[in-house]
Amino acid sequence: MAVTIKDIAKLANVSITTVSRVINNKTEGVSEETRNRILQLVKELGYQPNAIARGLVTKKTKTVGLIIPDISNPFFPDIARGVEDSAHIYGYNVFLCNTDDNLEKESEYINALKEKYVDGIIFTSSSIPKHEHITDLIKSGIPVVIMDRRIDSEDIYGVFLDNYEGGYIATKYLIDLGHKRIGCITGPLYISNAIERLEGYKRALVDNEIEVDNRLIFEGDYKINSGIIGAEKLLEHEVTAIFASNDLMAYGAYKAIRSYGYKIPDDISVVGFDDIQLSQILEPQLTTIRQPAYDMGLTAARMLIKLIEGKKMNKKIANFRPQLIIRQSTKDIV
Incomplete structure (x- = not known):
């Protein structure tokens, strides 16, 4: 049976309150001898304070x-x-x-x-x-x-x-490579970061006099399967590049692109978002937006x-x- 604060108090011949004060480093009014006796018993008996019970007293559970x-x-x-x-x-x-x-x-x-x-x-x-x-x-x-x-x-x-800047620089980089038909696989568009990344994508297109084509935008859910489905839809519209709003959806895009017989990056360029560790292992390694x-x-x-x-x-x-x-x-x- 676990040792309790009552056991320590009984063996030290002091009150429970005194033991509690020593355990919580509030030793004002407690003699050095009593303090040392209590701490020795705590050590010998392997007493472990109950964090929640202590939290009720100190208002902190750490x-x-x-x-x-x-x-x-x-x-x-x-x-x-x-x-x-x-x-x-x-x-x-x-x-x-x-x-x-x-x-x-x-x-x-x-x-x-x-x-x-x-x-x-x-x-x-x-x-x-x-x-x-x-x-x-x-x-x-x-x-x-x-x-x-x-x-x-x-x-x-x-x-x-x-996230707005992230979406912008990902798209601007693809534009600088000569791409004009750039598809975007977004996250769920009721999440702020997904909306912001999409807005960055759109602004980069507008700033470079490329019309925003809603057929080239697919709403995903930040999971691999929606990257597969999204890429398949975008490939029907002859995109030359895909910006996926997270790396997992980019992995899904890889699978779809290859299933259509295309090569990355020779036929289709792909940019992700997050820079998780797997993106360095993927073949070819994924160009992406890093968030720390x-x-x-x-x-x-x-x-x-x-x-x-x-x-x-x-x-x-x-x-x-x-x-x-x-x-x-x-x-x-x-």
């Missing part, structure tokens, strides 16, 4: 929640690694919750994290166009940091990429911990810039 929409997408584990590494430095543990892009599951995780008295939550919200549960959580006073997918609220603290997922995770955790600890924040939003990574999946046709 835990945070991280809610992500799709653990199978390698972009999100990179975020999680950054969050965990940063949290560890500051003495916090991380509860990881994967929602599978399911709003009901996301809401259940919020309730579970609240029941565990986490000190704060980092969200990369699900692909669902409703965020009332998140705004309600923010209003309840629990520190929250939003990542990757913006929501409409003036109260949020967040870490984001300039690990660094964004580090920043989100630092921001959340500052909120938890009541430290001054210079700004509510941290913005990252995208970077074009040129590899082997694009070709000059000028």
Whole structure:
């Protein structure tokens, strides 16, 4: 049976309150002899304080929640690694919750994290166009940091990429290679980052006097299969290049392009978005837009911990810039 704080108090011949004060480093009014006796018993008996019970007293559990929409997408584990590494430095543990892009599951995780008295939550919200549960959580006073997918609220603290610029530079690069019939496979168009990447694509076309053709735009869902279907639709309209709004859909485009007997990049150029590690292993290696997922995770955790600890924040939003990574999946046709 696990040793309890009552056992320690009985053996040390002191009150439970005294043991609690020593364990929580609040030793004012406790003699050095008593303190040492209690700590020796804690060591000898292998006593482990109950984190939740301690949290009820200290109002801090040194835990945070991280809610992500799709653990199978390698972009999100990179975020999680950054969050965990940063949290560890500051003495916090991380509860990881994967929602599978399911709003009901996301809401259940919020309730579970609240029941565990986490000190704060980092969200990369699900692909669902409703965020009332998140705004309600923010209003309840629990520190929250939003990542990757913006929501409409003036109260949020967040870490984001300039997705508009990313969509623009991906498309502009293909235009500079001589492409005019450039297809775009978007993410779900009720998610802010998908909309922003599409707007960047359109602006690059307009700035270079290329008409926006809605037949060359296919709404995907950030998963491989929608990249396959989207590329098949776009190939029917004789595109010479495809901008996929994430790398997973670019992988799907690869499969479709090859199934039609075309070669990459000789016949069709492809640009992705995210720069997950598999994009360097793919053959040919994928030209893509890099967003620094690990660094964004580090920043989100630092921001959340500052909120938890009541430290001054210079700004509510941290913005990252995208970077074009040129590899082997694009070709000059000028």
